[in-house]
Amino acid sequence: MGNSSEAHYNGGMKIILLGYRGSGKSTVGQHVAKKLGWAFVDTDEVIVERFGGMSIAKIWSEYGERAFREKEVEVVKEACDGKGDAVIALGGGAVMQKGAFDAVVGCCDAVRVYLSAPAEVLYERISGDVKSDETRPSLTGKGTGLDEVREILAKRVETYQAASDVIVDVAAPELEQVSDEIIGLIGQQ
Numbered sequence: 001m002g003n004s005s006e007a008h009y010n011g012g013m014k015i016i017l018l019g020y021r022g023s024g025k026s027t028v029g030q031h032v033a034k035k036l037g038w039a040f041v042d043t044d045e046v047i048v049e050r051f052g053g054m055s056i057a058k059i060w061s062e063y064g065e066r067a068f069r070e071k072e073v074e075v076v077k078e079a080c081d082g083k084g085d086a087v088i089a090l091g092g093g094a095v096m097q098k099g100a101f102d103a104v105v106g107c108c109d110a111v112r113v114y115l116s117a118p119a120e121v122l123y124e125r126i127s128g129d130v131k132s133d134e135t136r137p138s139l140t141g142k143g144t145g146l147d148e149v150r151e152i153l154a155k156r157v158e159t160y161q162a163a164s165d166v167i168v169d170v171a172a173p174e175l176e177q178v179s180d181e182i183i184g185l186i187g188q189q
C-alpha cells in the first residue's frame with residue numbers, strides 16, 4: 001500500500017482513483033466530485049486537451065504510445081500537486097510509470113483508491129462503452145479482447161495494490177454505492 005514518506009503538502013485533499021480500463025475511474029470520479037463539490041481532474045482528458053483534442057487512439061497512431069506516456073507523467077504530477085480539494089481519475093496505465101507512481105504515492109492528504117474487478121467484468125464494460133475505440137487502443141498490438149485484459153491486468157495488479165491505500169470492489173456495486181463508499185473513506189486515513 002502507498003506510503004507518504006516523501007509526501008509534500010499541496011493545500012487540499014485528494015481522492016485519487018486508479019485501476020484498469022473500464023473499472024469506472026472517470027464515471028465514479030465525476031460522480032464523487034459532484035457530490036462533494038470538489039474539482040474533478042481526469043488525466044486522460046487533460047492529455048487529450050494538450051494534444052489539441054486529438055483522441056488517445058490518434059495520439060498513439062500519430063506520435064506513439066511513448067509520447068502519450070511522457071505527457072501522462074507530467075499531467076499526473078501536476079494533478080497531484082494541484083491546489084485545493086480534488087478527485088483525480090487516472091488513466092489505467094498511469095501508475096505503471098515510475099514518475100507517475102511516485103507522484104501518486106507521495107501525494108499528501110490523499111486517499112488512493114484502487115477500483116478492482118475481475119478481467120471478465122472489465123472486458124464487458126470496455127466492450128460495452130462506445131468511447132472505447134477512441135480512448136482505449138490495444139496495449140499489446142494483439143487486439144482489445146478478453147485475452148489482452150487478462151494478460152495486462154495480471155501484470156499490473158501488484159502495482160495497483162502498491163499504489164493504493166484502499167481497494168474498492170466494483171464488480172457488482174452500483175455507482176451510488178461505490179461513490180458513497182469512497183466518500184466514507186475521507187478522514188479515515
Ligand SMILES: Nc1ncnc2c1ncn2[C@@H]1O[C@H](COP(=O)(O)OP(=O)(O)OP(=O)(O)O)[C@@H](O)[C@H]1O
Pocket residue numbers: 019020021022023024025026027028044089090091092093125126128129130135136170172173174175178
Ligand atoms: N459500477 C459500474 N457498473 C456498471 N457499469 C459501469 C460501472 N462503472 C463504470 N461503468 C461503465 O463502464 C464503462 C467504463 O467506465 P469509465 O470510462 O468510467 O472507466 P475508466 O476506469 O475511466 O476507464 P479508462 O481507464 O479507460 O479511462 C462506461 O461505459 C461506464 O458507464
Ligand SMILES: O=C(O)C1=C[C@@H](O)[C@@H](O)[C@H](O)C1
Pocket residue numbers: 020021044056090091092093094135136137139
Ligand atoms: O490502461 C491503459 O494503459 C490506458 C488506459 C486509458 O485510461 C488511457 O490512459 C489509455 O488508453 C491507456
Ligand SMILES: [Mg+2]
Pocket residue numbers: 025026027042044089090091
Ligand atoms: Mg477514464
